[in-house]
Amino acid sequence: MTAPAVKLRITEIFASIQGESTWVGLPTVFVRLTGCPLRCSWCDTAYAFTGGENRSLDEVLAEVARHGLKHVCVTGGEPLSQKGCLPLLSALCDAGYAVSLETSGALDIGAADPRVSRIMDLKAPGSGEVERNLYDNIAQLKADDEVKIVLANADDYAWAKQQIATHRLAERCTVLLSPVAGELDPAQLAEWIVRDRLPVRFQLQLHKILWNDARGR
Numbered sequence: 001m002t003a004p005a006v007k008l009r010i011t012e013i014f015a016s017i018q019g020e021s022t023w024v025g026l027p028t029v030f031v032r033l034t035g036c037p038l039r040c041s042w043c044d045t046a047y048a049f050t051g052g053e054n055r056s057l058d059e060v061l062a063e064v065a066r067h068g069l070k071h072v073c074v075t076g077g078e079p080l081s082q083k084g085c086l087p088l089l090s091a092l093c094d095a096g097y098a099v100s101l102e103t104s105g106a107l108d109i110g111a112a113d114p115r116v117s118r119i120m121d122l123k124a125p126g127s128g129e130v131e132r133n134l135y136d137n138i139a140q141l142k143a144d145d146e147v148k149i150v151l152a153n154a155d156d157y158a159w160a161k162q163q164i165a166t167h168r169l170a171e172r173c174t175v176l177l178s179p180v181a182g183e184l185d186p187a188q189l190a191e192w193i194v195r196d197r198l199p200v201r202f203q204l205q206l207h208k209i210l211w212n213d214a215r216g217r
């Protein structure tokens with residue numbers, strides 16, 4: 001009996017410079033899956049909540065291959081909200097790509113192919129989705145995963161400090177602190193991090209510096 005066809009709903013596939021995580025700066029193919037069960041107040045990708053096109057796994061792999069890059073970032077929307085995301089991740093790894101997964105932290109990361117670098121958000125209160133954090137994910141984090149906390153204000157920063165200490169996040173993997181574009185002054189966040197000697201990596205969304213909020217960049 002042949003395996004059922006893998007279905008994927010895709011918003012966009014594009015080549016750009018990785019703008020986030022420790023992979024920042026690398027030419028990368030982005031595969032943006034459609035749909036998300038969360039509605040973070042500051043989400044910069046609401047256009048991926050709906051729409052998209054049905055694509056087969058083979059069609060997606062062929063389009064990724066046409067870009068001729070080594071790095072692939074599977075994102076969304078919330079990619080793990082589609083069952084097809086898991087076989088997509090494994091097929092990309094089997095094809096020899098270096099794969100990262102951008103995920104909200106609200107869904108179980110445990111079934112993702114262990115070769116994938118999971119860039120997992122921990123939603124701060126300013127997102128309006130702090131209740132959705134799935135704390136069981138933390139014990140599953142590997143050294144090549146990353147936790148990203150996007151901060152909208154000083155309260156979010158205080159919350160992040162508490163989370164980092166309580167869950168000893170920096171002992172597990174890289175912790176990224178990222179300011180909400182247009183809400184928290186990046187320089188202010190950088191000064192807090194240095195002042196408090198936080199064991200984190202400050203991040204700015206590089207692609208927004210290059211191309212503002214353009215889609216498909």
Ligand SMILES: C[S@@+](CC[C@H](N)C(=O)[O-])C[C@H]1O[C@@H](n2cnc3c(N)ncnc32)[C@H](O)[C@@H]1O
Nearest residue numbers: 042043044045076077078102103104121180181
């Ligand atoms: C669009 S989300 C898609 C992946 C997944 N749904 C998630 O939330 O991690 C990709 C990344 O962009 C971040 N992000 C979304 N809107 C942002 C904003 N306005 N400022 C800074 N980061 C933002 C998210 O926190 C997440 O780390």
Ligand SMILES: Nc1nc2[nH]cc(C(=O)O)c2c(=O)[nH]1
Nearest residue numbers: 016017019020075102207217
């Ligand atoms: N250039 C670029 N880098 C990114 N890294 C993570 C992104 C995302 O939307 O998940 C993203 C994105 O949308 N564009």
Ligand code: SF4
Nearest residue numbers: 036038040043077104
């Ligand atoms: S989980 Fe990700 S895609 Fe969904 S609303 Fe939040 S930032 Fe946007």
Ligand SMILES: [Mg+2]
Nearest residue numbers: 044045075217
């Ligand atoms: Mg983005």
